[in-house]
Amino acid sequence: MGAGAVLSLAMDLGKSMVKCGAEMNRVEETIIRVCYAYGMNRVEVFSIISMMTVTAFDEEGNDYTQSRRIYAYSNNLGRLEQLNALSRSICAEKPDVAEAQKKLEKINSAEKRFRLSACFGNALAAAAFAIFFGGSWRDALAAVPIAVMIYLMNSFIKARGMNRLFFTAVCSALSGFFAIMFVRLGLADNADMIMIGDIMLIIPGLMLINSMREMLCGDVMSGLMRFLESIIVALAIACGFAVPILLMKGV
Numbered sequence: 001m002g003a004g005a006v007l008s009l010a011m012d013l014g015k016s017m018v019k020c021g022a023e024m025n026r027v028e029e030t031i032i033r034v035c036y037a038y039g040m041n042r043v044e045v046f047s048i049i050s051m052m053t054v055t056a057f058d059e060e061g062n063d064y065t066q067s068r069r070i071y072a073y074s075n076n077l078g079r080l081e082q083l084n085a086l087s088r089s090i091c092a093e094k095p096d097v098a099e100a101q102k103k104l105e106k107i108n109s110a111e112k113r114f115r116l117s118a119c120f121g122n123a124l125a126a127a128a129f130a131i132f133f134g135g136s137w138r139d140a141l142a143a144v145p146i147a148v149m150i151y152l153m154n155s156f157i158k159a160r161g162m163n164r165l166f167f168t169a170v171c172s173a174l175s176g177f178f179a180i181m182f183v184r185l186g187l188a189d190n191a192d193m194i195m196i197g198d199i200m201l202i203i204p205g206l207m208l209i210n211s212m213r214e215m216l217c218g219d220v221m222s223g224l225m226r227f228l229e230s231i232i233v234a235l236a237i238a239c240g241f242a243v244p245i246l247l248m249k250g251v
Contacts, residue, residue: 003040003058004066005097010034011066012101013087014052016108019073020080021206024048024214024222030087033055036248037091046223049073049229072164075206082107126197135193142188143197146175150201165236171202173242180248195241202237 014031028045042057127140128146179194208230215223
């Protein structure tokens with residue numbers, strides 16, 4: 001069981017966790033625990049949301065360094081839970097590194113599939129927010145098909161690797177267009193209430209909260225990067241909704 005293979009397993013596991021939206025301090029802790037489980041003597045980790053570098057020392061004092069570049073990430077709490085379970089299993093059972101690597105590859109290769117419950121949750125949330133912010137029941141019903149469209153785009157288009165900012169802007173623009181069309185066709189009352197209901201599905205709230213938590217935990221650089229990205233995503237949402245409002249002469 002080579003030290004290089006152990007470090008590769010820990011790095012691949014950490015990278016997968018970052019891509020699912022894990023906090024950086026938990027990622028670093030996971031990498032350290034996995035390395036210690038396989039006999040590493042000392043582990044030094046530096047990680048931000050786009051880059052990880054780890055140096056590990058074996059019992060003989062030999063050092064091994066690897067880096068991983070992270071190009072895209074999202075929030076996939078289901079997959080993150082599977083990765084956490086795998087890391088706990090590795091630390092408790094210490095399986096063969098090749099076997100653990102196969103389990104990790106199996107988790108990462110699982111495609112994001114359509115789930116009726118998640119789609120229903122999106123629709124229910126959009127309708128509830130539309131009413132909560134002052135919309136009518138017709139506005140809530142109009143928000144439902146737009147919410148389903150957002151879920152389908154997130155499942156089958158964004159999952160293919162589309163740029164996050166471009167996807168967010170396009171998603172916002174389409175949502176605004178259909179919201180205005182529903183009102184002009186007489187199917188709803190307030191386009192702005194429909195937009196508010198659907199915008200709640202794509203705002204980077206979790207990213208913003210994680211950025212604050214990371215800064216409070218001492219990961220200032222990673223926290224600032226998440227914070228800035230959340231602001232940029234919010235601007236992309238605003239620009240996306242502004243396009244149909246301007247083109248269609250208001251709501």
